[in-house]
Amino acid sequence: MTARRGFFSLHKCLRHLLACILVIAWVGDSIAEGGAHDPLEGFNRAMFSVNEAVDGYAVKPVAQVYDRIVPLPAKVGVGNFFGNAGDLWIGINSALQGKFSDAGSDIGRLLINSTVGILGLFDVASELGLDKHDEDFGQTLAVWGVADGVYLFFPVIGPRTVRDTFGWALDSYSDPLRAVVSVPVRNSLLATRIVDVRAGLLPADKVVDEGALDKYSYIRGAYLQRRRNQVFDGRPPRLDD
Amino acid sequence: MFLKHFAFVFSFFVVVAAQAQEAPDVLIQQVTDEVLEIIRKDKDIQGGNAQKVIDLVEKKVLPHFNFSHMTALALGKEWRKASPQQQQQLTQEFKTLLVRTYSNALTGYKNQKVVYKPFKMAAGETDVLVRTEVLQPGSKPVQLDYSLEKLDAGWKVYDVVVAGISLVTNYRDQFAQEVRSGGIDGLVASISTKNKSLEATVAKADKK
Numbered sequence A: 001m002t003a004r005r006g007f008f009s010l011h012k013c014l015r016h017l018l019a020c021i022l023v024i025a026w027v028g029d030s031i032a033e034g035g036a037h038d039p040l041e042g043f044n045r046a047m048f049s050v051n052e053a054v055d056g057y058a059v060k061p062v063a064q065v066y067d068r069i070v071p072l073p074a075k076v077g078v079g080n081f082f083g084n085a086g087d088l089w090i091g092i093n094s095a096l097q098g099k100f101s102d103a104g105s106d107i108g109r110l111l112i113n114s115t116v117g118i119l120g121l122f123d124v125a126s127e128l129g130l131d132k133h134d135e136d137f138g139q140t141l142a143v144w145g146v147a148d149g150v151y152l153f154f155p156v157i158g159p160r161t162v163r164d165t166f167g168w169a170l171d172s173y174s175d176p177l178r179a180v181v182s183v184p185v186r187n188s189l190l191a192t193r194i195v196d197v198r199a200g201l202l203p204a205d206k207v208v209d210e211g212a213l214d215k216y217s218y219i220r221g222a223y224l225q226r227r228r229n230q231v232f233d234g235r236p237p238r239l240d241d
Numbered sequence B: 001m002f003l004k005h006f007a008f009v010f011s012f013f014v015v016v017a018a019q020a021q022e023a024p025d026v027l028i029q030q031v032t033d034e035v036l037e038i039i040r041k042d043k044d045i046q047g048g049n050a051q052k053v054i055d056l057v058e059k060k061v062l063p064h065f066n067f068s069h070m071t072a073l074a075l076g077k078e079w080r081k082a083s084p085q086q087q088q089q090l091t092q093e094f095k096t097l098l099v100r101t102y103s104n105a106l107t108g109y110k111n112q113k114v115v116y117k118p119f120k121m122a123a124g125e126t127d128v129l130v131r132t133e134v135l136q137p138g139s140k141p142v143q144l145d146y147s148l149e150k151l152d153a154g155w156k157v158y159d160v161v162v163a164g165i166s167l168v169t170n171y172r173d174q175f176a177q178e179v180r181s182g183g184i185d186g187l188v189a190s191i192s193t194k195n196k197s198l199e200a201t202v203a204k205a206d207k208k
Helices: A002-036 A039-067 A074-098 A102-114 A138-145 A162-173 A183-200 A202-211 A217-231 B002-021 B024-041 B049-059 B068-074 B082-108 B167-205
Strands: A151-154 A158-161 B114-118 B127-136 B139-151 B152-161
Touching: A039 A151, A039 A183, A039 A202, A039 A217, A039 B139, A074 A102, A074 A138, A074 A183, A138 A162, A138 A217, A151 A162, A151 A217, A158 A162, A158 A217, A183 A202, A202 A217, A202 B082, A217 B167, B024 B049, B024 B127, B024 B139, B024 B152, B049 B082, B068 B082, B068 B152, B068 B167, B082 B167
Parallel strands: none
Antiparallel strands: A151 A158, B114 B127, B127 B139, B139 B152
């Protein structure tokens, strides 16, 4: 029932998106010439400190408790479940980037893990040799030639370039969890996913806290390098200096 | 008796020479396997003994790294403007920082498995990328790549790239920031301050 309405607004959303892409491409190019990725640094740093506080008081402690008390097989199951829910959208993005054999494998993963893997709790497909891919709409935009644009730091969701902000908007729109009708169930699933993702980042915390001279710059650099690596599927061309 | 000693010393030289000539992918695999094997057996390190893991890294890993190249890469264009003495100080401080930070990451090592990607190298190549992947139950594999260059002393690592993030060039913005505000000496001083505060926390943690 919601699917049809969803489809129509998706269509409209795509038209708006196309217009936006043209704007970002233009903004992105004019900024890339300046060589500075972060003209809004003052604003971003303020948002960054807000996030540090929210994370330190709320998200991180919950993730730490989750990490400590939930046994490993259960954590693996949770990670697999959300991973499986994401494979359809990953497959669509593989296809949009022209990687059709990857797309086939992504859909194959979804079919195998949803059935044999009991609703995605077990990642049987990886053991059969169908590797999980890492795609999202921000990467698709990049492959289509959209430049990064300005670096932004958002409260709650963290760093995104302008391009990846639009990518993220569409990723969230197509999120299968949105299709869950019961609001309490949906909210619990969303919260669990946030905790699962945050728990996965716990080992990196120590490295950043100890290694960074300036945590804000360190995270900005890491975000931009990691995104570039994802866009090129782990084999980015070398930047000469 | 003399002959026995001679044979021993001779075989030692053969081993050293062989190591220096080792292909870069073989070198990475040997060092990784050796270090992980030690950690797997060492309850102190698994318990978070920072000093012990730093000693291990200094003994087994550091001889295969070229820190002055790493520091030059992190500093970018400013490197050539620095005096030899500044270059040396900076290299020393940066080395201490990297060793402390990433040795600590090793204490979290549990049940991970390292997979070595197929490696091909043209004859006479002196700058290569060795690709590996760290597998851990329940999370996505983490890409872990090493850039190596061939020097007279053998292959040396000059960059480590984790999930696409270069541990070296990720310092570039921060280094530039420090140099803008306090010059090369200011940069050396702020890394040194950071190192001292880390040292204090390590000492405190080990006492517990």
